[in-house]
Amino acid sequence: DVKVTQSSRYLVKRTGEKVFLECVQDMDHENMFWYRQDPGLGLRLIYFSYDVKMKEKGDIPEGYSVSREKKERFSLILESASTNQTSMYLCASSLLTRTDHYNEQFFGPGTRLTVL
Amino acid sequence: QKEVEQDPGPLSVPEGAIVSLNCTYSNSAFQYFMWYRQYSRKGPELLMYTYSSGNKEDGRFTAQVDKSSKYISLFIRDSQPSDSATYLCAIKSNYQLIWGAGTKLIIKP
Numbered sequence: 712d713v714k715v716t717q718s719s720r721y722l723v724k725r726t727g728e729k730v731f732l733e734c735v736q737d738m739d740h741e742n743m744f745w746y747r748q749d750p751g752l753g754l755r756l757i758y759f760s761y762d763v764k765m766k767e768k769g770d771i772p773e774g775y776s777v778s779r780e781k782k783e784r785f786s787l788i789l790e791s792a793s794t795n796q797t798s799m800y801l802c803a804s805s806l807l808t809r810t811d812h813y814n815e816q817f818f819g820p821g822t823r824l825t826v827l
Numbered sequence: 828q829k830e831v832e833q834d835p836g837p838l839s840v841p842e843g844a845i846v847s848l849n850c851t852y853s854n855s856a857f858q859y860f861m862w863y864r865q866y867s868r869k870g871p872e873l874l875m876y877t878y879s880s881g882n883k884e885d886g887r888f889t890a891q892v893d894k895s896s897k898y899i900s901l902f903i904r905d906s907q908p909s910d911s912a913t914y915l916c917a918i919k920s921n922y923q924l925i926w927g928a929g930t931k932l933i934i935k936p
Contacts, residue, residue, distance in 0.1 A: 715870070742922075751835050753915065753928040754871075761922070769923070801870055808922040813859040813878070816924060818870025 714738070715819035717802055723825045730789040732822050734802030741807040743785035744816065745769075745777060748799040760785055761807065792826045799823050830854060833916055833927025841935050846903040850916035850927045853897065859919035860892050862901045865929065866912045874914070875901070906934045 718733035736743065742761050746754040746769075756769030758777040766777050774796060778786045785804075789796055803816040833850045840846055848862075858879055863871035875890040877883045877899070883890045889902040899918075903910055911934045916927040 720868075744923075751928055753831075753833070753926040754924075755926075756923055759923060767922075803870070813861060813876045813919055815861075815873045815876075818872070820868070820870050 715802055715804055715817050717800075717819040717822050719822050720820065721823050721825075723827065724789075724792050725827055726793060728789075728792050728826075730792050730824065730826075732787040732789075732800055732802075732824070734785045734787070734804075734819055735783055736785075736802075736804040736817070737783065738804060738817065739782070740804035740817075741782075742805045742814075742816075743779065744803040744805075745775075745785065745787045746801045746803065747771070748801055748821070754801065757787065792824075794826050797824060797826045830920075830925050831916060831918055831927045834930055835928045837931040837933055839933040839935060840906060842906060842908060844906050844934075846901075846906050846910070846932060846934075848901040848903075848914050848916075848930050848932070850899045851897055852899070852918055852925075854920070855894065855897060857918045857920065860890070860899050861917040861919070861924070862888075862890055863915045863917055864912045865915060871915055908934045908936050910934050 715736045745757040760779045776788045802819040805816045861876040862874045864874045865871040880894045887904045891900040913929040915929040917924040
């Protein structure tokens, strides 16, 4: 059974703290993604990685950074958490993108982050 | 204008009803169209995908794409309380997916 796991289901942090969210997949997928999900806005891509040590900015990278040192692990870092980063954070993985394929993304259960 | 528009609902219907969920999109070059289902406190899971125009059926679920109108639909027949979830449309654009806002569906017993 394919699996994407996220380090925490719920996190509460204070403004200005450095926050680490970790994601691990066991499917040997090349691609990994970090999204945030807010009511009425759907999923917005923060960062994407297609290989170890490679990263691409998504639609809303400001205030975030990422790290991919191993193929199975993709970390999202909030350098200095702010209240507007309170959200649901979802990690996903997929096989390497092919133009002739729909490239299903597999998601973790999400981390609900609250910044006070 | 957003690239993909979806009414966030909620949409509440009685058990057994036919449900119609919809999205509109702006770029006529899109080819792969997907529906993901997300239960409460879980990540989204792929429900169905369609390539180009036409219909695709899987049990009680039918996905439909009308490229001339840039309109995609998901129909659920004989809806069950277990179908209560948020349904997100997603369209493949290069290496990433463009997501609708998600429609929260509630099936009342």
